[in-house]
Amino acid sequence: MSHDAERVQSSPEGLDWYAIGAVVRKDLTAVRRSKAVLLPMLIVPSLMLVLLPAAIGFAASRAEPVDVTRFLDSLPAGIADPILVLPESEQLIVLVMGYLLAPLFLIVPLMVSAVLAADAFAGEKERRTLETLLHLPIRDRDLYVAKMLVSYAPAVAVSWIGFLLFALVANGVSWSVMHRVFVPTQLWAVMIVWISPAVAGVGLGVMVRVSAWARTTQDANQLGGAVILPLIFLAMGQATGLLLVDPLVAIAIGAVLWVVAAVLVITGSRRFTRDRLASRT
Amino acid sequence: MDASAAIATNGLTRSFPSGVAVDDVTFSLPAGEVLALLGPNGAGKTTTVRLLDGVLQPDRGSARVLGLDPFTQGHEVRQRTGVLTENAGLDDRLTARENLLASARLRGWRGPAAGRTVMELLERFEMADRADDLTQGFSTGQRKRIALARSLLGDPELLFLDEPTAGLDPTATRDVAELIRTLTEGDGRTVVLATHFLAEAGALADRMAVLHRGRLVAFGRPDELAADLWAGMGAEVTLDAMADGPMIAALRAVDGVLDASPSASGAALRIRDRSVLPALSQAVVAAGGRLYGLSGQPPSLEDVYYEIEQRAQADHLAAIASNGVQP
Numbered sequence: 001m002s003h004d005a006e007r008v009q010s011s012p013e014g015l016d017w018y019a020i021g022a023v024v025r026k027d028l029t030a031v032r033r034s035k036a037v038l039l040p041m042l043i044v045p046s047l048m049l050v051l052l053p054a055a056i057g058f059a060a061s062r063a064e065p066v067d068v069t070r071f072l073d074s075l076p077a078g079i080a081d082p083i084l085v086l087p088e089s090e091q092l093i094v095l096v097m098g099y100l101l102a103p104l105f106l107i108v109p110l111m112v113s114a115v116l117a118a119d120a121f122a123g124e125k126e127r128r129t130l131e132t133l134l135h136l137p138i139r140d141r142d143l144y145v146a147k148m149l150v151s152y153a154p155a156v157a158v159s160w161i162g163f164l165l166f167a168l169v170a171n172g173v174s175w176s177v178m179h180r181v182f183v184p185t186q187l188w189a190v191m192i193v194w195i196s197p198a199v200a201g202v203g204l205g206v207m208v209r210v211s212a213w214a215r216t217t218q219d220a221n222q223l224g225g226a227v228i229l230p231l232i233f234l235a236m237g238q239a240t241g242l243l244l245v246d247p248l249v250a251i252a253i254g255a256v257l258w259v260v261a262a263v264l265v266i267t268g269s270r271r272f273t274r275d276r277l278a279s280r281t
Numbered sequence: 282m283d284a285s286a287a288i289a290t291n292g293l294t295r296s297f298p299s300g301v302a303v304d305d306v307t308f309s310l311p312a313g314e315v316l317a318l319l320g321p322n323g324a325g326k327t328t329t330v331r332l333l334d335g336v337l338q339p340d341r342g343s344a345r346v347l348g349l350d351p352f353t354q355g356h357e358v359r360q361r362t363g364v365l366t367e368n369a370g371l372d373d374r375l376t377a378r379e380n381l382l383a384s385a386r387l388r389g390w391r392g393p394a395a396g397r398t399v400m401e402l403l404e405r406f407e408m409a410d411r412a413d414d415l416t417q418g419f420s421t422g423q424r425k426r427i428a429l430a431r432s433l434l435g436d437p438e439l440l441f442l443d444e445p446t447a448g449l450d451p452t453a454t455r456d457v458a459e460l461i462r463t464l465t466e467g468d469g470r471t472v473v474l475a476t477h478f479l480a481e482a483g484a485l486a487d488r489m490a491v492l493h494r495g496r497l498v499a500f501g502r503p504d505e506l507a508a509d510l511w512a513g514m515g516a517e518v519t520l521d522a523m524a525d526g527p528m529i530a531a532l533r534a535v536d537g538v539l540d541a542s543p544s545a546s547g548a549a550l551r552i553r554d555r556s557v558l559p560a561l562s563q564a565v566v567a568a569g570g571r572l573y574g575l576s577g578q579p580p581s582l583e584d585v586y587y588e589i590e591q592r593a594q595a596d597h598l599a600a601i602a603s604n605g606v607q608p
Contacts, residue, residue, distance in 0.1 A: 018386065018391070019386070019387050021386075022383055022386035022387050023383070023387070025383070025386075026372070026375065026379065026382075026383035029374075029375060029379060030372050030374040030375055031374075033374040033375075033415075034374055127372060127373065128368040128370055129370045129371070129372050130370075131336075131366045131368070131370060132364075132366050132370030132371075132384075132428075132431075133370075134331075134336045135334055135336060135359060135362075135364035135366065135441075136359065136384055136387045136388070137356055137359040137360040137387060137388060137389075137435075138356075138387050139356050274335075274336050274337070274355070275336070275337050275338045278331055278336045278337050279297060279337070
């Protein structure tokens with residue numbers, strides 16, 4: 001071939017970022033054209049992070065002030081006190097937008113990472129493209145890193161963009177009452193920067209395991225649903241608690257999630273070998 | 282093992298939960314030759330290709346591919362091999378160009394060189410006009426062309442073609458076989474053609490390896506294997522009618538005729554070699570027959586394969602019977 005001089009052989013040392021980039025580029029192009037993958041990634045965050053807060057904020061800002069004192073009395077003083085000092089007209093909005101909607105936010109990174117991981121791992125089997133990939137000169141570890149990045153980076157990006165939109169919507173629809181920017185709160189910041197990426201990692205780690213056994217994306221999503229859905233509900237319950245405690249506790253719980261994600265991803269990488277993948281195609 | 286061979290295996294064995302896929306396979310293929318890896322579905326052809334390309338690890342045995350150990354140097358082996366898998370393995374959400382570009386980048390081409398290389402191959406395989414179409418709408422033949430182009434991206438020294446014409450209609454089969462012929466001629470590339478389409482194997486292969494239930498039951502040049510299987514060669518005598526008893530007796534009396542029997546067009550014979558043919562024509566005329574045709578028929582790869590496969594199956598059944606197990 002005439003362009004051989006322009007070929008570069010990968011080094012055996014370290015990760016081959018060029019090869020990783022090639023797989024990531026290919027997969028992201030494919031995902032961009034796949035309605036089955038793209039629609040859940042866009043619709044669910046749009047509903048949860050834009051339409052729902054918009055509707056709630058719109059209603060709350062136009063309703064008569066609601067007395068939430070009794071509810072706030074049941075919360076830890078560290079959370080309730082800053083709300084109780086607010087004017088009564090602001091209390092419901094801050095409670096709902098600043099705290100109660102937060103658990104829903106964790107569904108987004110979990111769901112997006114799960115959908116993308118199913119497509120990246122089980123999807124290769126379903127499309128019958130895996131064997132071709134296994135015969136190409138890319139090391140197992142580079143392929144694993146590429147597939148993780150393809151699933152993880154968009155999940156975090158969608159979460160962060162979703163949160164940005166949420167903040168814009170929450171502050172926008174509540175402006176007539178609040179007259180100031182009140183989202184993100186300190187706890188929201190911990191959630192976005194620290195907990196949400198960890199949750200995406202947990203979802204990814206679970207789906208890598210599930211996808212190893214599944215033959216199709218649908219199988220992976222169904223199997224993942226048995227694991228991921230309970231996790232979602234657990235995450236929602238925990239997040240409600242997380243946001244109602246001290247930010248330091250939230251950071252600690254985030255650290256636990258990071259450890260779980262790391263264990264899942266690292267043990268997944270040890271099982272991610274050509275031999276195992278080819279044996280199951 | 283022969284260190285100079287393109288491929289040398291020794292006792293290669295691999296099992297799956299469903300059973301032994303490749304069982305104690307040993308062979309050596311010189312560089313620049315075309316090997317037809319033959320056998321029915323499930324014989325172990327694809328597993329052998331996967332083992333030789335370092336995709337699967339063996340349970341036992343060893344191999345050298347292009348002087349490398351595919352089980353510890355799989356990445357280096359794959360940099361020098363190209364593989365056409367049975368399924369074309371194209372991502373339908375990508376265009377033909379995008380499918381090939383991803384592979385070109387993984388094979389080390391960077392920047393515009395990757396694009397130029399891809400377009401050269403698409404032109405070579407007459408798919409340049411479809412470069413920017415999603416492969417979703419492509420026919421099986423077009424997909425094979427794209428996949429064949431992709432297998433050549435690294436200008437591989439060793440090419441594995443796994444069932445290259447499976448699923449193609451007769452015209453596409455002829456086209457793809459013709460493309461493969463161009464790949465196997467002249468440039469010194471070693472090719473392993475795993476197939477159960479014997480016509481294409483017969484037309485292309487220097488050597489044949491026959492796998493039966495994972496075991497290598499024959500390896501060699503078709504004519505050498507034929508010589509081991511049968512004495513002499515076939516011959517067909519075409520008469521105005523099926524040969525009768527006196528005609529068969531006259532043919533059998535010719536020096537060098539090993540066997541003769543009536544056939545629909547006259548008589549089918551086994552003869553020592555082609556030097557016997559002139560005497561056959563004289564014998565037919567002398568016996569009062571009307572000779573319309575006379576031809577020697579050296580066994581084809583197809584004849585050799587079926588005979589080997591039949592004998593392997595008979596041996597297998599005999600082994601089962603002797604162990605008192607139902608097949």
